[in-house]
Amino acid sequence: MNIIFVLLPASLLLAGIAVIGYLWASRSGQFDDLDTPALRMLNDDVEDSSKKKRDDRSSSL
């Protein structure tokens, strides 16, 4: 079980990277608006079909 002396700090270090990522995201304002992203999610499916229509339209001009 001595391995835990290595595993514990190592795993905490890895997890620490995630925390740093979270802190960076927070700093750059990604969590400023928590309501709109929930609404944006619903719109993804329709994205592709409309983009396709517009690309077809512009390519056929």
Add this chain to the structure above:
Amino acid sequence: MIVPNEISTASAPTPCRHCGSPTPSTASPFCCPGCEFVHQSLRQFGLTAYYEVLKRSSSSARRAEVQPQQFDYCEDPRFKEAFVQRLPDGGSEILFFLDGIHCAACVWLLEKLPEIEPGIRAAQLKFASGELRVRFDETRTSPAKVAALINSLGYKPTAIRNRSGESARTSANRLFLMRIGVAAFCAMNIMMLSISLYQGEHSGIDSPYQNLFSWFSLALALPVVTFSALPFYRTALGGLRAGVLHIDLPIAAAIVFGFLLSAAHTAVGDSSVYYDSVAALVFLLLVGRWLQHRTIERAADAHTLLYAVSPRLARRSGREVFVESLQPGEIVEVRAGETIPVDGLTREGSGLMSSAILTGESRPQSISAGTPVFAGCRLVTGAVSIEVNAVGSATRIGKVMQSVEDASRSRPPLVTFLDRCSRGFTAVVLILALFTFLFWAQVSWGLALENAIALLIVTCPCVLAFATPLTFSLSIARAARRGLLFRRAEALEILPRARTIVLDKTGTLTKGAPQLCAVRIPAESGQMRELTPAVFAEHRPDLVAAALALEHGNEHPLAHALRTAFSSAQAELPNATAVEAVPGFGVRASLDGKLWSIGAIRGGKGLEEPYSVAELRANDSPCARFLFQDEIRPGARALITDFRAEGREVYLLSGDTPAAVEAVANQVGIPLQNCRASATPEEKAEFVAKLQTHAPTVMIGDGVNDAAAFCAAATGIGFQGGAESALRVADVYLAEAHLPLLSHAFRGSRRVMRIARWNLCFSVMYNILGGTAAMLGLLGPLGAAILMPLSSLTVVSFAILAKSFQE
């Protein structure tokens, strides 16, 4: 003969292609020019997938309240200096407040701006506040073009500046989220290590491992105690300096002493460490505090509100100028269909002005030389020249908006339920902790410290700090799904306590637009015969055709009502020639050789008084009188009955005439002495303020003219329809104009308060039992550490499982 069923199916209007509301005539697939305009824009840009998105997000479209217009004022260098920001990477940024945001499809549509206009780099919508941030390239596009695009998509844009203090608030918010994140990470990892330590306490653990886990727990607890918990230390110390015992004081004490004690134990190799309790405590309390502050900030900006309802530009000597650059005494020209930009005196011309925005009543009044006019009112017909008296924030509507902003900023924080509970709590806990310490000090210092800390940990203010805000948040989210938007959590508390309800008339109790309810024609006997519109259309289609031909293209609300009432009779309308306006009356024209006229007249005394009346004349002799009335919303009477049954006093306030107010009051059951008519927005606010001094008052209304009254009341409920922007100051907003939703709001808030009170009872019981056990030395910090999260969990479960706003 007439078969009523046949008639009703024949006149069933088709839904508008854009918004789905009924179209007034079968001639056009749209209900209004605004919807047609937006629909065309969507097709032009290839964005008809919008209707798909709308369907998916299961929200309904709204009537597009826009018209094609130029935004040339955005090219003015003064405008650019004030509203366009230069970005470090060379681009430009402008912030718009949009009227008409209501669903996910709006987000989708507006964020497509970069795809339809090459110069726009990015468009980001903040749904909660209706603010759209557009980043663009000034060399390829212009603010005017951006604004025109947004307008053509169906949203009226008003350029705004960043609110003062906004950046400070944003960075404070970000810092808070960082504290929560760090606390969460550390607390959970500490708990993982604690499991091993607990097991060790139970069945033995080898010393090296115990030390490893202990020391790592300490290291993980450090960021929590030094970074995440800072807000608590600050408020606790600040309170001490001010001589107040803040509830954060026992919390701060528990955190610091808990950590120090555990550190001491770790140093000597003792395994009784409490890092997990400390970290969990910090995490839960931070989340609770964050939930409390998350209710959306409603500091309304008077400037934004003003320019959302009145134009930025005015016409002076034929040229368009910034309204703010006008001086008193100058002359501006206003045409039919436009909004009056200033307060002033009519110099020349005549027309009909709708002061709905100030009085809430849609009946326009006729104006001519010498009549005072106000900014924000619409010139329905005619053309006038106005001498400027006041501009911008000095106008009547500007002052109303300013008072709204002042009130929403300086709202005294309500002594909420939570505040009342935590007042005595702090003092009691600290005294008991001190007492425990001194008592056990007679036995041993170590034990004294442990028991005192156990007490501090066990008497967790988790309910106050966490569960109640959670209950409120969850209920608010549930209510929002049903179309009840609570913008302040305190409203949940005020609604059940409200003893007085003040209702606006037009648009709230009534549908807001006049409807044709009867037609009177002279009978052979000389008396007037009254017919229903359907019967009239059947018997005298010639008169219907004449009326419709005369009112063709007229924007007057009564003309709209006529068109809606006779929407099926759109067939052969006679050609109208020599159309001319009759001042003070309506319109005159020649139809197939005969001279006809139609216009609004004052109803005769008695029966006709509460109605709006329009008379149709052939060769100047009356041949029909149309009676219009604003229809009462379904459920109005039941709502008033409910309110009165609950012991609440109901009042009716309106800007309309006494006769109309009386008619409505009688129909819904409000006693006449509780009604006030012809009330201006200022008078409404005064009246509500007076009522508020006696008992908690709730104001329910639907327009700008109610905005000041909202702020004077304990809480305001805004109705859908009318100037949305003004309703942003209301604490509660009904997204659907549906009266039963109002009773739902009251019932739901009562339930929520009941749950909050039950949670409090449970917490009190738990505190008494746990606290006693700690003081008697039965518990110890370990037991406290286990008990506290258990109690929090119970209370949180109550909050989540409770059924508020469910049906």
